[in-house]
Amino acid sequence: MSVVVQKYGGSSVADASKFRLVAERIMRTKKEGHDVVVVVSAMGDTTDDLLALAKQISANPDRRELDMLLSAGERISMALLSMAIRELGGDAISFTGSQSGIITNDRHIDARIIEVRPFRVQDELARGKIVVVAGYQGVSYRKEITTLGRGGSDTTAVAMAAALGAEWCEICSDVDGVYTADPRVVSAAKRIGVLSYEETQELAESGAKVLNAQAVEFAKEKGIAIYARATAGAIPGKDPSLDGTIVRKLAPRLPGSVVGVASEKEVLLIQSRKVSGLLRIMDDFGCPGKQLHISSMARDQDGVTLVISKENLHQSSKLQAHLTQHDPVALWNDAIGAVSIIGAGINASHNKVRAGSQALEQSGIRYYGLATSSFRVTWLVDREKVEEAVRLLHGLFIESKEPVVPLE
Ligand code: ASP
Numbered sequence: 484m485s486v487v488v489q490k491y492g493g494s495s496v497a498d499a500s501k502f503r504l505v506a507e508r509i510m511r512t513k514k515e516g517h518d519v520v521v522v523v524s525a526m527g528d529t530t531d532d533l534l535a536l537a538k539q540i541s542a543n544p545d546r547r548e549l550d551m552l553l554s555a556g557e558r559i560s561m562a563l564l565s566m567a568i569r570e571l572g573g574d575a576i577s578f579t580g581s582q583s584g585i586i587t588n589d590r591h592i593d594a595r596i597i598e599v600r601p602f603r604v605q606d607e608l609a610r611g612k613i614v615v616v617a618g619y620q621g622v623s624y625r626k627e628i629t630t631l632g633r634g635g636s637d638t639t640a641v642a643m644a645a646a647l648g649a650e651w652c653e654i655c656s657d658v659d660g661v662y663t664a665d666p667r668v669v670s671a672a673k674r675i676g677v678l679s680y681e682e683t684q685e686l687a688e689s690g691a692k693v694l695n696a697q698a699v700e701f702a703k704e705k706g707i708a709i710y711a712r713a714t715a716g717a718i719p720g721k722d723p724s725l726d727g728t729i730v731r732k733l734a735p736r737l738p739g740s741v742v743g744v745a746s747e748k749e750v751l752l753i754q755s756r757k758v759s760g761l762l763r764i765m766d767d768f769g770c771p772g773k774q775l776h777i778s779s780m781a782r783d784q785d786g787v788t789l790v791i792s793k794e795n796l797h798q799s800s801k802l803q804a805h806l807t808q809h810d811p812v813a814l815w816n817d818a819i820g821a822v823s824i825i826g827a828g829i830n831a832s833h834n835k836v837r838a839g840s841q842a843l844e845q846s847g848i849r850y851y852g853l854a855t856s857s858f859r860v861t862w863l864v865d866r867e868k869v870e871e872a873v874r875l876l877h878g879l880f881i882e883s884k885e886p887v888v889p890l891e
C-alpha cells in the first residue's frame with residue numbers, strides 16, 4: 484500500500500478541541516486506502532512557553548537540558564493525537580523521535596538527521612496502524628535526546644517520508660500554502676501553486692515560516708514532493724496546486740522573476756576586526772551558520788560583518804560577554820531585520836538589486852548591508868522598518884508585474 488506522511492503544525496493542535504479535526508482528516512486519508520504516518524508539533528506556543536520557562540531559571544540555559552525540556556512538547560501532542568484517533572475508531576500508536584529511528588548527530592538544539600531507521604514504524608504500518616510520530620526530535624549515536632532546530636517537525640516529516648518511500652509528504656498548517664509574502668503583512672500576497680526546491684529553500688532561509696529550510700534540503704535530495712496545505716481544507720485531489728502549494732523539482736518559471744518576499748526580524752549583526760577569533764567563538768557557542776553572511780560593507784568600519792539568525796541561539800548574553808572580552812570594540816547590533824526577494828536567476832544582472840535599493844532609499848528606509856545569492860537579494864534594515872520594506876518590495880516586484888529582466 485502507498486504510504487502518505489502528514490505533518491500537523493502547532494496551530495493545528497493548539498487546544499484539545501482541535502485534535503478531533505486533525506484526527507478526522509487523518510481518518511479520511513486512511514479511508515482513501517493509504518498507510519498513514521503522522522508527524523505532530525507541540526501544541527500552540529508550547530515550545531516558546533517552555534523556552535521562556537527555561538529563561539526564568541537560567542539566562543543561558545544548557546543546550547542538552549534544553550533538548551530534554553523542549554522535546555517534551557511534541558511528546559504531549561503525539562499521545563493526545565493518538566488518543567483522538569482512537570476516539571474515532573482508528574487504530575493509532577505514538578512514538579517518540581527515538582522510537583521512530585530518527586538518528587541525529589550529537590549537536591544539541593539544532594541537530595541534523597543523519598539516518599532514519601523506521602523499523603518500528605514499518606512494523607506498526609504492517610499491522611494496519613496509523614503511526615503518530617513526535618516531530619522535531621531524535622536521538623544521537625550516543626543515545627542523547629536531541630532537537631532539530633525551530634520548525635524542525637517539517638524535517639522529521641520529510642526525512643520519514645524519504646525513509647518510507649512515501650508517495651508524498653503533506654505539511655498541514657493554518658495557511659493553505661506558501662504565499663508571495665506573509666499575508667498578515669501584505670494583503671495583496673497570493674498563494675504560489677508550484678515552487679522549486681531551491682526557491683522554497685531560499686524562502687525558508689530568508690525567514691518565511693511556512694516550511695523549514697532543512698526539510699526542503701532533505702526533500703530535494705530524495706526527490707520527495709511536498710504539499711503545503713491547510714489543515715482545515717480538503718485532502719489532496721488530482722491537482723494539489725489548486726488549493727495548496729506543491730514543492731517539487733523544476734517549477735516552470737520565467738528566469739529572473741521574483742516569486743516571493745520574505746523577512747526575518749530576529750537577526751543579529753556583529754562587527755569585529757578579529758575575524759578568526761570571532762568565528763571560533765561562534766563555533767564554541769554552536770552558533771548556527773544558517774544565515775551567516777560575511778561582508779565588509781559596513782560604512783564606518785572596514786572590519787567583518789556577520790549576520791546570524793537568532794532563532795536557535797539561546798545563550799546570547801553569554802555570547803555577547805565572550806565577544807566583548809575578545810574584542811572590546813566589537814559592535815553588537817540587535818535592532819535590525821533582514822528582507823529578501825527570491826527567484827531563480829534574479830541576480831543575472833544587477834537590475835533587481837538596483838531597483839530594490841533605490842526604492843528603499845526613496846522611501847527613507849536605510850539599509851545597513853546587502854547580500855546576494857543566485858536566488859536571493861537580502862537587505863538589512865532597522866527591525867521596525869521590516870514590514871514596510873516587505874510591502875514596498877512586494878509592490879515593486881510582484882504586484883507591479885514589471886517586465887522580466889532579459890538575461891545577458
Ligand atoms: N515545536 C517546535 C517549534 O516550535 C518544532 C515545530 O513546531 O516544528 O519550533
Ligand code: MG
Pocket residue numbers: 492493524525527530634
Ligand atoms: Mg511549533
